[in-house]
Amino acid sequence: xxxxxxxxxxxxxxxxxxxxxxxxxxxxxxxxxxxxxxxxxxxxxxxxxxxxxxxxxxxxxxxxxxxxxxxxxxxxxxxxxxxxxxxxxxxxxxxxxxxxxxxxxxxxxxxxxxxxxxxxxxxxxxxxxxxxxxxxxxxxxxxxxxxxxxxxxxxxxxxxxxxxxxxxxxxxxxxxxxxxxxxxxxxxxxxxxxxxxxxxxxxxxxxxxxxxxxxxxxxxxxxxxxxxxxxxxxxx
Numbered sequence: 348x349x350x351x352x353x354x355x356x357x358x359x360x361x362x363x364x365x366x367x368x369x370x371x372x373x374x375x376x377x378x379x380x381x382x383x384x385x386x387x388x389x390x391x392x393x394x395x396x397x398x399x400x401x402x403x404x405x406x407x408x409x410x411x412x413x414x415x416x417x418x419x420x421x422x423x424x425x426x427x428x429x430x431x432x433x434x435x436x437x438x439x440x441x442x443x444x445x446x447x448x449x450x451x452x453x454x455x456x457x458x459x460x461x462x463x464x465x466x467x468x469x470x471x472x473x474x475x476x477x478x479x480x481x482x483x484x485x486x487x488x489x490x491x492x493x494x495x496x497x498x499x500x501x502x503x504x505x506x507x508x509x510x511x512x513x514x515x516x517x518x519x520x521x522x523x524x525x526x527x528x529x530x531x532x533x534x535x536x537x538x539x540x541x542x543x544x545x546x547x548x549x550x551x552x553x554x555x556x557x558x559x560x561x562x563x564x565x566x567x568x569x570x571x572x573x574x575x576x577x578x579x580x581x582x583x
Contacts, residue, residue, distance in 0.1 A: 351396055351398055353404065353408075355396060356392070356396070356400060356404045356405065357408040357411060357412065359392050359395045360388070360392060360405060360408040360409060360412060361408075361412055363388050363391055364409075364416075369521060369525060370384065372416075372522070374409070375413075377413070379413075381409050382406065384409060385402050385405045385406045385409060386402070389405055392405055420518065422512070422516045423516055423518045423519050423522060424567045424570065424571065425512070425567075426512050426516050426519050427519065427522060427523075427563060428564065428567040428568045428570075428571045429509065430508060430509040430513075430564055431507070431508045431564075432505060432506070432507050432557065432560045432564065433505075433508070434503055434504070434505055434553060434557055435503065435504040435506065436503045436550065436553065437480040437481075437503075437550075438477060438479065438500075438503055438504045438547065439477075439478055439480045439482070439498075439499065439500040439502065440476065440478075440497070440502055440535065440547060441475070441486065441490065441495065442473050442474070442476075442495075442496040442497040442498075443473065443474050443475075443476075444472065444473060444474075444494040444496060445470070445471070445472050445473050445474050448494075449474060450474070452490060453467055453476065456486060456489065460478075463478065463479055464478060464479045465477070465478040465479070465482065466504075466545055468536070468538045473496055475536055477502075477504060477536060477538065477545065477547055480500050483500055501551075502535060502547050502548065502550060503548055503549075503550050503553035504545055504546070504547050505548065505553065505556055505557060506543055506544070506545050506546075507523055507543065507545075507560065508542060508543055509542050509543075509544065514541075514542065520539065520544060522563065523544060523560060524537075526559040526560055526563045527548070527555075527556045527559050527560070529559065530555045530556065530558075532548055532552045532556045532559070533548065533552070534546055535548055535549065
């Protein structure tokens with residue numbers, strides 16, 4: 348019978364957690380339910396090792412690894428600290444089937460509304476438009492009823508503007524999304540455009556989402572300022 352060593356188990360757990368930034372954050376902030384995490388990752392650990400693994404061994408590995416995770420890297424925290432949050436209320440959203448005709452219609456809309464708030468995200472089978480509520484009727488009239496998948500006008504768009512380094516710093520967006528999720532706010536849609544992250548939520552929840560993000564940014568700015576003071580002036 349093949350035996351698995353404690354070192355192999357902790358290595359497999361480390362690799363599994365290494366692929367999940369949300370679990371790393373939960374372990375770092377010490378709010379993760381270790382037993383629940385064990386149950387969640389046990390099948391994947393056993394698949395990695397090719398054998399059954401005692402759940403207590405996984406739990407022990409998680410407890411040992413917990414102290415090795417930080418809330419966020421210095422690079423991520425710096426990007427968050429330099430980000431700015433803006434809110435657009437009275438936003439509409441329409442999702443349509445992706446066809447040649449709808450692609451042509453959406454392209455025409457983008458050309459005719461270059462100076463308006465209009466963002467488009469595209470998947471394999473659908474297209475979602477996020478835009479100012481004042482444009483709703485004009486945009487809706489250009490789309491036949493048969494292609495409409497979802498439609499609503501009770502939304503707000505939170506726009507997080509970040510420094511250019513966000514493009515090469517993995518892990519920033521999960522911090523924004525996690526903060527909103529912790530307030531039990533559902534993200535209705537999201538679009539990443541260059542250095543802007545657009546997060547669409549219901550109007551009734553925009554206050555909670557906005558507060559979550561501004562609290563995060565304020566916290567990281569304070570930490571950044573305190574570290575700068577600790578280090579003292581830099582001689583160049």
